[in-house]
Amino acid sequence: MAIRRPLDGMLVLDLGQIYNGPYCGMLLGFMGARVLKIEPPEGDVVRRRKRDVEPYPLVMLNSNKESVVLDLKHERGKQIFLDLARKADVVVENFAVGVMDRLGIGWEVLRTVNPRLVYGGSSGYGLDGPYRSLAAMDVTIQAMSGIMSATGQQDGPPTKAGPAVCDFMAGIHLCAGILGALVQRERTGEGQRVEVAMHEAAVIGLASALGAMMDGDANVPERTGNRHPALAIAPYNTYPCADGHVAIFTSAERHWQAMCGLLGRADLLEAPGYATMPERAQRMAEIDDMISAWTIGRTKEEVMGLLNEAHVPCSIVKTVREVAQDPHLEARGFWVDVDHPRRGRTRVPISPIRLHTGGRAEIRTPAPTLGQHTDAVLAELLGLGPDERAALAASGTTTPVR
Template identity: 50%
Template sequence: MTRPLEDVRVLDLGQIYQGGYCGLLLSYLGADVVKVEPPWGENVRTRSEDGYPPQFQYLNASKRGITLDLKSEAGREALERLVEKADVLLENFATGKMAALGVGYDRLSEVNPELVYAHGSGYGDTGPYAEYPAMDLTVQAMSGVMDTTGFTDGPPVKAGPAVCDFVGATHLAVGILGALFRRATTGEGDYVEVGMFDCMYPTLASPVAAWVSESDAPARTGNRHSGLSIAPYNAYEVEDGHVAIICIAERHWESLAEVMGREDLVGREGWDSKVERARRIEAVDAAVEAWLDGRTKGEVVETLLDANVPCAPVRTVPEVVEDPHLRERGMLHDLPNPGEGREETPVPGMPIKFAGSDAPEVSPAPSLGEHTEEVLTEVAGYTAAELDRLDGSGSTSE
């Protein structure tokens, strides 16, 4: 059966992580995604001398790749001819960059009134920060992510993953889907813009809740709950590493207490509700730590899962990329690594599953400009004579 975006063509001018992952999601949804790069390659390619860093493979699988020099008249003409036959154009350049090149939304919507033009940025198109340069790190700093990450007595710490880039990419993909859905009814294109800064505020639900309730919860709580309103909730040390344990429901706490041999804590005054236990975080953690003393990750996790207590071992990246659950779910695809390092890159699959269609096949990311002639001929209608005038940059010569 077909995937949801079959027959949808996307011009992916995205770069680094936000744009790259948005295009990857659309590709996995069935769209024909054409990666459009400048002749020298998009920014993430510069992370290795050979131009093939694992990050590029990771986020640009299952796309076709072309090069266009949008600083040239010929490159802009080629883009416009592609836009005539496209459904979506996505980019995450600095706000105003595409307009300055003469191929912003105003111009491209004249070329194709049905075009869904999607722009991702750090801070959005409007507001006091709109022109600030933005990367994941700076948005983590500005949005409160760094201030709420780390331990109480330590400095602010960035989140390990590029959370702002990927949350922004996912929101941009949702916006594109919404615009395509509306276009199916109205026949009209749209301009969709997403700022990563906007996307991060909803993730502060627990820290903001602590502020609203006027609690004295510190900004940084280490591995404890951000609002210090749940206990136990922590990554606890064991003999061979750490185990994350959390009790959301009363049944979880009751099961944990039974496993620990501390049935005396169930229903005990001062321990008999989530709110009361949160007020005694130190004592709760001490009780859990006493039980964990001398135990291993495997032993603890097996025991707690049998008791239906939410828990997990704190795992390393090498362990995750070999994970059998991710592999069975189609989330790990070992594709050849054309660059230096290991022979294969474990490219992510599609997290969204549909009962009505098969999982997408995952093919290697394109080499720089690999499909330029193919796409310009097939989509933009370039003739053999026009292709003969192609220069080495992937743009027709002026």
């Protein structure tokens, strides 16, 4: 008997743009939901980065979705969306506050159309508060949340994190909130609104830096480079090797003891100023110099092998290219090669969420081209005939911009 996935039979209308909303929609799709990617005639913002072929991030984040083009500023387009919402279980959007209301398809309208609907929305700063109307993108949220202030070298400027951490943290929280609301709907029969502010989701990641501030440690700078955010652990840093860098983290006394053995410095185990973690944290620069002198004459693979054998937490600092070819991710089946109709053979990830009794995460279809499924969806779900579908296309309501 085929395994039923948790969201099999559920319909999601994904209005998400860029990374935040689309990632949430993708996770729901991997759990079995049918996800309709509702796009304006010009397409998702990411889709517009390249006109000749779909940009990789769009293909990466929109597996298992169907693209339906609807001009929501057109009265008939709005009506079609409301008709789809009557059949939907979930709506996902990450527009600025007020956009959905101005379009006439906000929560108050949708809850009347479909009381069982779960409406998941993620904005920059939330539905209320003094920042609610501020424009928000990942980089601005990194700045406002403190992530940028906490990133970089102590004597350098605030620096954004390389990845779009705020977009994806918000998307993960939005997915979790929607799943919780679906569970509650099973108990009450009623849907609800789920709200996630990117700002709040990002602040959670500052646990160690906030800890230093909340605990009143005035000696900890805002930025600590690759050292511990609260400067509470040593060694904790990246160290140079003959062919790159490794990251080393000693969170327990047994790690420090093993490290001393590798360094040939068993004398430090009893030496004054090294006996406890707080004492070692006061000698951070000295300890870093000792470890760098040991790593610099070895390759990163050699260092990692020795540290792993000694059970000291460590990792090679991998480049993006190395991550794309990582043998562990290969063995786990994280990367899947799909045949995209315009890009050709393209490598994309599956969901990091693995439900061991809820069906394996599979890419059933690659990310769609703009409006690829509009005609079929309107015929199947709304029963629109060929003449009406043709009229909608002729009016520009359902025709993509090419």
